[in-house]
Amino acid sequence: MSMDKKLQAIVEKLEKEFGVTVSEYRGDASLVLPAEKIVEVCQRMQSLGFEMLSALTAVDYWPEEQPRFHVIYEFTSVSQQLRLEIRVPVPGINPTVPTVSSIYRNANWRERELWDMFGIKAQGHPDLRRILMPADWEGHPLRKDYPLGYEEPQFTFNYDEINLRKPYAKN
């Protein structure tokens, strides 16, 4: 599979204007770009006919520190039937990306999810609260250094013992 011709032209345009690095995998194009340029690029993407931000998520490469995260933006062009991925490397200490919620409005909740799950702050976000976890939750569950929790199975012989140290949902 190779890249679509229309997509190739757009990728080349972005390459020239913003100096991004391009990689290709199984026919999908992926651009890597520094965090401070993302707002500019999003505006340009919209003018290039990418009307929709399909997905916004992140990957944690812990214990790697520079960069620890990749924030991933999946754009869709309905008019040209194209897809393009943009990856933004973010460091592990004080991770932030500028918000794009004023350009693509569904980025609002997606950036809240990013904060909730990865602790990556969207700078300038109008309403940065936790979205999926409870408001008083500590930690960011989708980070790789956050352990996968479990519940100890209670049997008759150790029921009371486990019940004592169980944080929530007694009985």
Added chain:
Amino acid sequence: MSDIQEVSVDDLKHLVSDRAVKGETMLLNMGPQHPSTHGVLRLLLELDGETVINCIPDIGFLHTGVEKNMEAKTYQKAEVMSDRLDYMNPVGNNLAYSMAVEKLVDLDVPARAQALRVILAELTRVQSHLVWLGTAALDLAAMSMFLYCFREREYILDVMEMCSGQRMMTTYIRPGGLWRDVPVEFEAAVRDILKTFPKRIDQYEALLTRNPLMLDRTLGIGKLTGEECLNFGVTGPMLRASGVKWDLRKTQPYTGYEQYDFDVPTRTEGDVYARFLVRLEEMRQSLKIIGQALDKLPLGAVRSNNYKYVPPPRSDIGVSMEALIHHFKLWTEGFNVPKGSVYSAVESPRGELGVYLESDGGPKPYRIHWRTPSFDNLQSIPLMAKGVLVADLVAIIGSIDIVLGDVDR
């Protein structure tokens, strides 16, 4: 758990109007335990009399940490969790997941498996739309629709049970094909559905499409334009009801949808009624696809013979040493997927269901993200709810067709 958390307006000052802070308008919780929110959705409403001024959705009550859990399991085991995301569209979730894995390892899928995938995915679409029709009509006080729709849905669930042994959580579509071939009774059962369903859909139309009560409750309510939909990432029937002809089955065909002849119904009004019409027509088109796929269902294998990723047939294990080794390796350590990342999307009954899958070369997904359609569709509700009556808000929630398992993941 003795502390009761008190939330004051101060935390939400930036979301409500000044009048709420002064106490001129009322703040009311709709949900999370409310019959018309289709699950555990909490809407914080700012009301002036019966008019909604602001609507603040609060989600996460059904958050199950599926993404985190899947990262801790091998590829085969992780798939079981995908059923539980959007429990109205389990086959579609399996399909999205399997397609992502297949794209990552470059697996081929036999033609028979492709056609069966299409049939099952479309049956699930009809099933999901039936549940939507029943519950959305129930919100508008059309009680009998609910009973009719659930009666019809049973036929489809029977087919699922016949194939996989499970009515809803099938895990029937696996990377590289299907779990096993469909039983001999399958074709007759699906033909039966194809014979009875068009008449039943006509009956629903007779009950609702020109019903004055239905028209009063839905016409011109919850309008969204095409641009607003795209900007909010709204996909699926909601987008098509706003005049944008975007259906991944047509625009980026997968599993052989390009072989079938079907229309993508669109409307231009973008209101609750238009969404109703689009979904009804979609059910007819799905039946049309199922009929075509069944007519030219090819014979042959339903699983890829790349035994590095797909378990060999049970009958081979007794006679072939290689098959035994492959089987043992697959069910103990799983299969290693080449390093890389893909995004693959399918058209679920609610819109674009995407899977972002990244592999570090090991037997477990390094990162899997579900781009679920309901999450973005629900996000447009504050826009639609501005200035409507509370009773109309119920109709709007119904028309989004949210599945909270899909929103919260």
